[in-house]
Amino acid sequence: MKKIEGIIFDMDGTLLDTERVSFKIWQEVMKKHGYSMSKEAYVSLMGRKRSDVNKILFKLYGEDFPVEKIRDEKEVDMHKFIEEKGVPVKEGAFELLDFLVENRYKIALATSTSRERAISLLKMVGIKDRFSVIICGDDVVNSKPDPEIFLKAAEGMKAAPQNCVVIEDSPAGIKAACNGEMISINVTDLKEPDEEMRRLSDKIYSNLSEVKDYLLRN
Numbered sequence: 001m002k003k004i005e006g007i008i009f010d011m012d013g014t015l016l017d018t019e020r021v022s023f024k025i026w027q028e029v030m031k032k033h034g035y036s037m038s039k040e041a042y043v044s045l046m047g048r049k050r051s052d053v054n055k056i057l058f059k060l061y062g063e064d065f066p067v068e069k070i071r072d073e074k075e076v077d078m079h080k081f082i083e084e085k086g087v088p089v090k091e092g093a094f095e096l097l098d099f100l101v102e103n104r105y106k107i108a109l110a111t112s113t114s115r116e117r118a119i120s121l122l123k124m125v126g127i128k129d130r131f132s133v134i135i136c137g138d139d140v141v142n143s144k145p146d147p148e149i150f151l152k153a154a155e156g157m158k159a160a161p162q163n164c165v166v167i168e169d170s171p172a173g174i175k176a177a178c179n180g181e182m183i184s185i186n187v188t189d190l191k192e193p194d195e196e197m198r199r200l201s202d203k204i205y206s207n208l209s210e211v212k213d214y215l216l217r218n
Contacts, residue, residue: 004183004218006159007100008150009131010047011111011118013169013189015208016125017088019046020190021081022074029074035061043191047170049112049143087124090187092208097130099212108133108153110166112144133157144172147180154182167211174200185211 013019023042030037041060045053054067100107107130111118115136122128133156135149142148147161154161166177169189177184178200186193186201193204205211 003163004105004165004215005163006106006108006154006157006165008108008110008153008164008166008182010166010168010170010173011109011121012113013046013090014167014173014187015090015093015109015127016121017090017189018121019169021088022078023190025074025077025081029070029077032073033066033070035065035070039190043171046191047112047144047168047172047176049137049140050114052143082121082124087121089125090189090208092210092212094127096208096212097127099215101130103215105215106133106157106159107131108135108157110135110149110153112137112149114138144170145175145179147176147182150176150180150182154180165215167208171197185214187211 009015012022023039026037026042044056048056057065057067097107109118109131113136115138118134118136119128133153135153135156139152140148150166151161154164161180161182165183165185166173167185167187168174168177169187169191171191174184174186174197183202184200186197186204187208188204188206193201198204203214
């Protein structure tokens with residue numbers, strides 16, 4: 001068994017229970033403009049930078065798709081939801097982070113969202129200071145499934161990539177972890193693991209508490 005040096009978290013759908021909310025809001029805003037969004041289409045956007053999301057949307061809906069207008073409306077509605085109801089957190093998130101801090105693991109966040117949004121949400125939840133390294137979509141050229149974001153996180157922690165555990169919910173994130181030759185743990189969220197995700201994931205768990213149990217055994 002490799003010595004685990006660092007833990008790298010994705011944010012949306014992994015630490016924060018935001019993907020389900022985001023999907024619902026996407027569907028509502030798209031409907032206003034005469035479009036629909038399937039779960040399959042939404043999953044294809046998960047874990048990717050804004051520029052790559054836009055490319056996928058144009059491919060799905062055509063070059064005349066009003067991407068900026070719809071995305072702006074979606075972000076306004078998402079912000080309103082969070083203001084009214086707070087930031088939803090995944091089961092076991094606080095428990096796992098406490099365990100990692102107490103046991104002196106190196107901890108990083110690697111999220112494709114913007115730094116401004118990521119820092120804001122982490123501060124709202126009260127977990128920003130748990131991470132020694134935070135890498136965001138603004139900090140990389142290539143989107144997941146390219147491993148750039150995870151490799152930068154490992155470098156920031158001064159940890160060998162092969163000794164880092166990546167905790168992810170999205171297919172793109174799991175592929176990125178594998179492309180970086182890291183230990184990949186899929187914590188299931190909106191996307192149920194398909195055959196490819198099962199093949200690429202070192203472990204598949206239903207919640208973050210199970211990740212703590214995995215670390216205790218390793």
